[in-house]
Amino acid sequence: MKLTISLLFVAAVALAQDRAGADRLMQAYQDRVLTESTSSLKTDDHISMYQTLVKAQPDVLHYQNLLAGAYIQKVRETVDFSYLERAHQVLQNVLSQDPKNYEAQRLRTEIALERHDFHAAAQYSETLTQQAPNDSWNWGTLGDAQTELGNYDKAADAYQKMMNIRPDLSSYNRAAYFRFLYGDVENGTKIMKMAIAAGSPMKENTAWCEVELGKMYLKTGKLKEAEDAFSSSLRNFANYHPALSGLAQVQASKHDWKSAIANMKRAQASVPMPDYAAALYDYYTALGDTKEAKKQKEMIEVIDQVGQAAQEKANRNIAIIFADHNWNPGRALELAQNELEVRGDVYTYDALAWALFKNKKYAEAGEAMKKATRLGTPEPAFYYHAGLIENSLGHKDEARELLKKALELNPAFDQAIATLKELS
Amino acid sequence: MFNTIRRTAALAAIASATMFAASHRNGPLLLDDQTANLNDLYVFRSYETGKSDKVVMSMSAQGFQNPDNGPSYYKFSDSVLYRFNINNQRGLDGRPDYQIDFVFQTLLRPNPTFVSYFGALKGIDDPGIFLYQTFVVVVRNLATNTAQFFTTDANGHALSVAPPNLGPKSTPNYEATFGQPSVFTLSNGWRVFAGPRDDAFFFDSGATFDTLNFRAPAPILTGAADTDAGGAASPTAVDGFAGYNISLIAVEVPVTYLSADGTTPTDPTKANAKAGVWASTHRQIVTLRPSPQDPIHYGNYVQIDRVGNPLTVEALIPLPLKDFWNRSEPANDQQFAQYIGNPFFASGVLNGVFGLKVPPAPRNDILGVYVPDMTKIDLTIAPTPIASQKRLGPLAGDNAGWPFGGRRPIDDVVDIGFRALAGVLVNGFGVAPNNQLGDGVNQNDVPLLTRFPFHAAPHSGYKHSQVEGTNGKGQPTGQ
Numbered sequence: 001m002k003l004t005i006s007l008l009f010v011a012a013v014a015l016a017q018d019r020a021g022a023d024r025l026m027q028a029y030q031d032r033v034l035t036e037s038t039s040s041l042k043t044d045d046h047i048s049m050y051q052t053l054v055k056a057q058p059d060v061l062h063y064q065n066l067l068a069g070a071y072i073q074k075v076r077e078t079v080d081f082s083y084l085e086r087a088h089q090v091l092q093n094v095l096s097q098d099p100k101n102y103e104a105q106r107l108r109t110e111i112a113l114e115r116h117d118f119h120a121a122a123q124y125s126e127t128l129t130q131q132a133p134n135d136s137w138n139w140g141t142l143g144d145a146q147t148e149l150g151n152y153d154k155a156a157d158a159y160q161k162m163m164n165i166r167p168d169l170s171s172y173n174r175a176a177y178f179r180f181l182y183g184d185v186e187n188g189t190k191i192m193k194m195a196i197a198a199g200s201p202m203k204e205n206t207a208w209c210e211v212e213l214g215k216m217y218l219k220t221g222k223l224k225e226a227e228d229a230f231s232s233s234l235r236n237f238a239n240y241h242p243a244l245s246g247l248a249q250v251q252a253s254k255h256d257w258k259s260a261i262a263n264m265k266r267a268q269a270s271v272p273m274p275d276y277a278a279a280l281y282d283y284y285t286a287l288g289d290t291k292e293a294k295k296q297k298e299m300i301e302v303i304d305q306v307g308q309a310a311q312e313k314a315n316r317n318i319a320i321i322f323a324d325h326n327w328n329p330g331r332a333l334e335l336a337q338n339e340l341e342v343r344g345d346v347y348t349y350d351a352l353a354w355a356l357f358k359n360k361k362y363a364e365a366g367e368a369m370k371k372a373t374r375l376g377t378p379e380p381a382f383y384y385h386a387g388l389i390e391n392s393l394g395h396k397d398e399a400r401e402l403l404k405k406a407l408e409l410n411p412a413f414d415q416a417i418a419t420l421k422e423l424s
Numbered sequence: 425m426f427n428t429i430r431r432t433a434a435l436a437a438i439a440s441a442t443m444f445a446a447s448h449r450n451g452p453l454l455l456d457d458q459t460a461n462l463n464d465l466y467v468f469r470s471y472e473t474g475k476s477d478k479v480v481m482s483m484s485a486q487g488f489q490n491p492d493n494g495p496s497y498y499k500f501s502d503s504v505l506y507r508f509n510i511n512n513q514r515g516l517d518g519r520p521d522y523q524i525d526f527v528f529q530t531l532l533r534p535n536p537t538f539v540s541y542f543g544a545l546k547g548i549d550d551p552g553i554f555l556y557q558t559f560v561v562v563v564r565n566l567a568t569n570t571a572q573f574f575t576t577d578a579n580g581h582a583l584s585v586a587p588p589n590l591g592p593k594s595t596p597n598y599e600a601t602f603g604q605p606s607v608f609t610l611s612n613g614w615r616v617f618a619g620p621r622d623d624a625f626f627f628d629s630g631a632t633f634d635t636l637n638f639r640a641p642a643p644i645l646t647g648a649a650d651t652d653a654g655g656a657a658s659p660t661a662v663d664g665f666a667g668y669n670i671s672l673i674a675v676e677v678p679v680t681y682l683s684a685d686g687t688t689p690t691d692p693t694k695a696n697a698k699a700g701v702w703a704s705t706h707r708q709i710v711t712l713r714p715s716p717q718d719p720i721h722y723g724n725y726v727q728i729d730r731v732g733n734p735l736t737v738e739a740l741i742p743l744p745l746k747d748f749w750n751r752s753e754p755a756n757d758q759q760f761a762q763y764i765g766n767p768f769f770a771s772g773v774l775n776g777v778f779g780l781k782v783p784p785a786p787r788n789d790i791l792g793v794y795v796p797d798m799t800k801i802d803l804t805i806a807p808t809p810i811a812s813q814k815r816l817g818p819l820a821g822d823n824a825g826w827p828f829g830g831r832r833p834i835d836d837v838v839d840i841g842f843r844a845l846a847g848v849l850v851n852g853f854g855v856a857p858n859n860q861l862g863d864g865v866n867q868n869d870v871p872l873l874t875r876f877p878f879h880a881a882p883h884s885g886y887k888h889s890q891v892e893g894t895n896g897k898g899q900p901t902g903q
Contacts, residue, residue, distance in 0.1 A: 076450060110453070113448065113450065114450065116448060118448075134748065137453050140451070140453055141453070144448075144449070144450075144451065148448055148449075156712040156713050159712050160711065160712045160713075163710065163711075164726070165726075165751075166457075166726065166728065166747075167503075167707035167708060167710070167726055168454055168457050168460070168707065168728070169454055169457075170451065170453050172710065173451050173452070174451055174712075175710050175711075175712050177449065177451070178712045178713070179712075182713065187710075187721055191710050194502075194503045194707075194708075195503075197459075197501050197502040197503035197504075197530075198457070198459060198460070198501060198503040198504070199458065199459045199501060199503075200454055200457070200458070201458045202452070202454075204452070205452035208451070208452055209452075343448075
């Protein structure tokens with residue numbers, strides 16, 4: 001059996017080190033053994049195990065890297081950025097002792113991505129791809145950074161290299177997303193299913209892909225398939241907040257507000273994302289429960305105030321929420337414009353266009369919207385926003401076509417239905 | 425009112441979410457790729473009654489399965505192509521001549537429950553098997569560039585994967601009701617099986633992991649402790665794989681299929697006497713961007729993992745080369761000869777730690793087995809009846825086992841491997857204690873079958889979960 005024979009080498013190393021001194025190669029054996037023998041544990045167990053190892057052998061930098069990796073996985077699962085800070089400190093410690101430490105450099109790239117420092121992440125990844133051109137990981141982080149920066153050709157090249165080295169859950173889910181970005185829904189969903197089938201011992205990873213699949217279905221009006229994908233994600237990884245949110249959105253599309261509220265509240269209880277509060281505001285408003293709706297609005301305002309206090313300048317999610325609801329259009333525009341300094345992907349241009357529109361800057365909004373729709377991404381909201389902008393520019397026919405396109409993608413898009421009626 | 429809530433606590437909770445609340449697409453990056461991982465490969469002349477003209481090949485995947493891993497249990501990955509590669513020409517150069525592919529498909533039947541299997545299942549076609557997997561077998565001849573596809577058995581029944589062994593209520597009489605009915609005969613007369621089984625690998629991993637803290641008399645087995653089979657070498661040795669299941673893919677083919685000229689070989693010196701086999705997993709490349717110039721959306725299959733002989737990656741290939749090795753072809757294994765011919769386990773552990781005298785590098789005895797890395801079978805060696813099989817195979821005069829007569833589930837590849845690395849196949853090194861090494865576990869925790877697919881029925885979830893007692897270890901499976 002491949003797995004546990006390698007356990008033998010942990011022992012061999014322990015003995016050999018006393019006699020012949022440490023051998024880098026043999027230390028690497030420990031890595032594999034640890035990774036393989038712990039892959040079925042929960043993330044919290046990983047963290048406490050690696051904490052113990054780090055305490056016991058503080059001079060083994062490798063354990064610190066493993067600990068940092070577990071902290072980053074925890075961020076993925078909880079959006080609790082205090083873990084990112086911990087990971088950062090651990091890696092700083094490793095890199096201060098060994099600036100060339102490969103594993104630590106790889107993880108540093110992930111932290112840069114989580115912190116939305118996409119320029120740095122691209123640069124780190126680029127360097128690492130030169131050092132280790134056969135490590136698919138680095139091509140993945142390079143593609144991720146370039147995608148956020150809106151450099152889609154560079155991203156595609158990096159992702160294709162990642163794929164050619166190793167087709168697996170990581171590379172398939174990126175290829176699927178890329179297909180979707182370029183409007184190829186059929187292959188996007190097909191490849192995302194390949195990612196799910198490829199799987200991962202980390203249940204969250206598979207659940208994440210199922211959420212992505214569900215979102216593709218949701219955006220293209222396939223409510224039943226979306227519901228199945230989100231439900232399957234929840235079976236894989238209980239209480240997973242993006243899956244709960246997805247399920248709530250499916251229910252809201254069917255105007256089942258009570259179920260939608262219940263699921264969205266569970267998502268919110270897990271992670272208080274502003275998007276969840278905004279959705280809850282909408283659902284309560286639809287039900288006529290202005291009191292509960294008001295609470296959610298206040299929550300979003302508090303989130304923004306905290307952001308302002310922390311001197312957060314860019315936040316396209318809040319920009320969209322404010323613009324959607326005509327709350328504080330000035331702040332929406334500020335947040336969206338600043339986001340453009342961080343990244344230049346189609347979603348950022350959509351947020352910018354929408355905020356410009358709400359500030360009555362129609363010509364600029366039209367320009368930004370062109371950049372948002374340049375790939376033909378099947379996002380119903382893009383076409384809804386574009387339709388309203390064209391209407392304001394006096395292009396009624398174009399506006400109607402764009403709204404129809406939004407409804408072609410997602411026939412349950414209430415605002416688009418209402419607006420199209422007004423324009424007809 | 426939110427504004428009046430004690431701010432500090434609320435803010436602390438929200439602050440971390442909002443700081444980077446503008447999300448980005450943080451796709452997962454894998455440390456481990458379980459579904460494409462292969463564990464062991466077995467190749468042997470069948471010792472089932474009346475089947476001695478057959479050869480069985482089986483591969484195990486996804487090791488250490490907890491039998492009670494409900495509600496979803498383990499399944500084969502729909503995204504993985506599982507392949508047996510066969511080399512019987514050109515003096516076994518590590519290039520495939522035939523390939524037998526297994527491709528799986530999952531059908532999720534309408535499911536009113538949250539579990540994948542429900543109720544007292546009556547057989548392999550029970551609608552209570554909500555997670556229903558089938559497979560296609562593709563038999564390729566690379567010389568003629570032809571392929572045969574088998575989607576059903578000779579009677580038209582779908583090639584279905586055996587369901588897991590849940591326990592006496594859901595899957596009663598497992599082996600008779602679910603195990604053997606999942607053995608299918610194809611229209612060309614071959615038999616195939618895919619599904620969960622007991623892991624036939626056995627090894628005192630716990631003692632070894634505790635810094636080579638072997639349980640006496642291991643690691644030196646003498647006299648009664650060095651049994652052929654049956655009875656533990658050391659009464660306290662523990663099989664770390666006992667009670668766990670693997671996913672097995674098995675195929676039974678005629679000896680004449682494997683021989684180079686299609687006849688039954690009788691002379692071990694002739695070119696048709698030997699064949700080499702390795703297993704591999706593959707996934708398909710997809711292209712990121714569709715373009716008019718390049719209409720191909722789905723490209724070649726890329727090799728993810730391979731297994732030829734036991735212990736290759738663990739004992740012989742340095743870790744930094746592991747991924748590269750897994751992607752490479754046996755035909756190019758000469759590039760690893762510098763590591764395989766000078767194994768650290770022999771020089772660093774057996775010699776360095778235990779002070780054993782081992783042969784000097786380069787170890788041509790090891791290179792002969794591992795380069796190219798395939799399990800080689802001498803088809804002229806008749807199968808040994810189960811009662812006479814020796815766990816040490818050729819080292820104990822039973823030539824129908826690893827490393828010369830293929831590899832059987834009974835073969836104690838750990839002890840054979842320890843001794844071979846200590847040089848017992850080299851003149852002058854077949855001496856004590858080199859020829860007495862062993863981990864102390866001499867046989868599998870449950871009896872192997874005497875018929876295809878030979879691996880024992882899977883441990884049941886019900887028995888594995890019991891609080892008192894054995895976790896199902898060592899208990900007969902399949903009733």
